[in-house]
Amino acid sequence: MERSVHDRGGWPDDAPIDRSEHELADWELLTDALVGALGGRGLMNVDEMRRGIESMPPDEYERASYYERWLYSIETNMTEKGVLARGELDARVGG
Amino acid sequence: MTYHPGQRVRVAARPHDGHHRTPGYVKGKTGTVERAYASFKNPETRAYGADGLPEQPLYLVGFAQRDVWPDYAGQSRDRIYLDLFEHWLEDAE
Amino acid sequence: MSEHEHDHDHPHEPITNGNEPPAAARARALEQLLIEKGAISREDVRERIDWLVSRSPTDGARLVARAWVDPDFKQRLLADARSAALELDLDPGPSPVVVAVENTDDVHHMVVCTLCSCYPRALLGPPPAWYKSFPYRSRAVSDPRGVLDEFGVELGDDVELRVLDSTADIRYLVMPRRPAGTEAMNEDELAALITRDAMIGVAQPAAPAPIG
Numbered sequence: 001m002e003r004s005v006h007d008r009g010g011w012p013d014d015a016p017i018d019r020s021e022h023e024l025a026d027w028e029l030l031t032d033a034l035v036g037a038l039g040g041r042g043l044m045n046v047d048e049m050r051r052g053i054e055s056m057p058p059d060e061y062e063r064a065s066y067y068e069r070w071l072y073s074i075e076t077n078m079t080e081k082g083v084l085a086r087g088e089l090d091a092r093v094g095g
Numbered sequence: 096m097t098y099h100p101g102q103r104v105r106v107a108a109r110p111h112d113g114h115h116r117t118p119g120y121v122k123g124k125t126g127t128v129e130r131a132y133a134s135f136k137n138p139e140t141r142a143y144g145a146d147g148l149p150e151q152p153l154y155l156v157g158f159a160q161r162d163v164w165p166d167y168a169g170q171s172r173d174r175i176y177l178d179l180f181e182h183w184l185e186d187a188e
Numbered sequence: 189m190s191e192h193e194h195d196h197d198h199p200h201e202p203i204t205n206g207n208e209p210p211a212a213a214r215a216r217a218l219e220q221l222l223i224e225k226g227a228i229s230r231e232d233v234r235e236r237i238d239w240l241v242s243r244s245p246t247d248g249a250r251l252v253a254r255a256w257v258d259p260d261f262k263q264r265l266l267a268d269a270r271s272a273a274l275e276l277d278l279d280p281g282p283s284p285v286v287v288a289v290e291n292t293d294d295v296h297h298m299v300v301c302t303l304c305s306c307y308p309r310a311l312l313g314p315p316p317a318w319y320k321s322f323p324y325r326s327r328a329v330s331d332p333r334g335v336l337d338e339f340g341v342e343l344g345d346d347v348e349l350r351v352l353d354s355t356a357d358i359r360y361l362v363m364p365r366r367p368a369g370t371e372a373m374n375e376d377e378l379a380a381l382i383t384r385d386a387m388i389g390v391a392q393p394a395a396p397a398p399i400g
Contacts, residue, residue: 002110003119008325009302009353010120010164015323017338022317027212033236034219037228040236050304051114051142066305066320068211074218081144083227092217093210116355118302120329132285135357153356160332160351169333173349178356 005058028067034074044077052076096152097181102128104156105187106179114142117183121175125187126158129176137180152181240314245384247278248311248361251288252387253379256366266290269361273311281310283359289352290363291389296343297350298336298389299360300328306354308361312384319388329353339390362389369396 003011024032038044044052052073053061061069078084098104108123116138131154136147160173167173222228251273255262265272269288273280280286286308289297301307302325307315318324327335332351336343343349352360364386370378373396385391 006303007119008322009118010330011322011326013323013326017318017321017323017327017335019316019318019339024314025208025212027208027215029237029240030219030233031211031215032240033233034215034222034228036236036240037232038222040232041228043227045141047114047136047138047142047147048144050138053304054114062322065209065211066317067215068209071211071214071218078222078227083225084221089214089218089221092221093214116303118353118355120302132358135284138356153358155358157350160349164330168331169349170345170347173332173351175329175351175353177353178358180356 004054005056005061006054024067031067031070031074035070038074038078043081043083044074048077049073096131098128098131098152098154098184098186100128100130103187104128104154104184106156107183107185111139113139115139117179118177120163121158121177121179124158124163126156126162128154129157130155132178135180154179154181154184156184243309243311244313245311245382245387246379247273248308248384248387249379249382250276250278250375251311251361252363252382253375255288255363256378257375262290262363265363279310281308281359283308283310283357285358286311286361287358288361288363289350291365293365294346295348295350296389297352297360297362298328298332299352299354299362300325301354302326302329303353303355306359308359311361312387316384336390339385341391362387364389364391364393367393367395 035049039046053069055076056069056072064072075084075089079086103125105125106117106121106123131152134150134152137151141147155176156179157174157176160167160169160175161171163175219233223230251265254276255265261272265288269286270280291297305315305320307319309315324335329351332349333343354360364382367381381394381396383391383394386393
């Protein structure tokens with residue numbers, strides 16, 4: 001049965017588990033907080049957030065870092081809901 | 096609650112287009128209900144802006160690892176447990 | 189950089205830092221946009237960051253240490269971990285159900301979230317990077333004894349290994365076995381032995397320090 005890229009249980013993976021500790025960068029903490037803040041305001045629930053992550057093209061999902069996936073989901077959801085205009089974040093970053 | 100602890104259940108082997116929380120590795124597998132939890136909003140609809148109602152009963156279902164993985168390399172008594180929604184389960188008795 | 193206060197050991201980075209990934213500027217721009225549009229407030233973000241940085245495995249360790257010394261509390265913890273946490277004035281987090289599972293001489297538990305990164309963050313702090321990694325998410329379910337080998341845990345052949353894949357609203361906390369030689373220790377001393385990794389199930393608690 002075909003599996004989505006986020007459905008990792010039993011996925012062939014020979015890589016050793018990198019056990020090094022990584023303190024979160026400020027932008028990662030911020031991203032985490034944005035999800036919580038949007039949840040608290042009723043703008044994005046956890047299921048929508050996960051669905052947003054799962055909607056990433058598979059190669060992007062595998063290449064992106066953990067919080068990059070969260071950013072993708074926030075942008076996807078906020079654009080769908082009309083909070084952000086399409087391309088508005090790109091424009092602001094490109095600034 | 097349709098199922099009770101100790102009951103054998105099979106996980107539906109159906110493809111699902113869109114968000115769902117039943118991992119592929121357990122679809123079609125048969126296990127035993129370990130616990131019946133409360134009901135929770137359905138993530139499959141809530142993920143798309145719906146309210147997730149009606150709430151769906153959730154179960155902790157345990158499987159023998161050797162029933163899940165054809166080449167499981169651990170011990171025969173090892174088990175794996177997942178939280179699965181009722182609408183993914185069928186009676187397997 | 190948005191103005192938020194938090195306790196971090198590293199210095200604040202300047203607004204434009206060549207060493208940052210592009211995602212950093214993207215996150216800050218996203219925050220700006222969301223605040224400008226009134227979707228969230230700066231205070232929302234600050235409060236959330238404050239909560240996130242306040243979380244650590246110390247809370248989980250307190251729960252386990254109390255269960256080790258108080259058999260009645262242990263039963264309450266196993267029956268309803270959320271309520272047991274509230275009994276100790278601990279924040280069990282937003283998950284409606286938190287379940288503690290007990291390691292014994294015969295059973296060892298290990299927790300994973302193969303679909304994303306579900307984790308009892310309120311009680312354990314942020315999940316380690318490896319918990320969220322593809323190799324762990326993949327092999328914790330299909331080769332858990334191999335994973336435990338990598339983590340340096342020796343599990344006897346006669347021990348039943350139970351993996352829990354957190355696929356829904358429940359969050360799981362492993363209660364590791366109390367080590368031998370700890371009979372004279374008080375609750376605080378016991379709590380110091382109970383590590384984050386032991387409460388995920390990829391480590392045994394630290395051994396008590398030798399006397400003398």
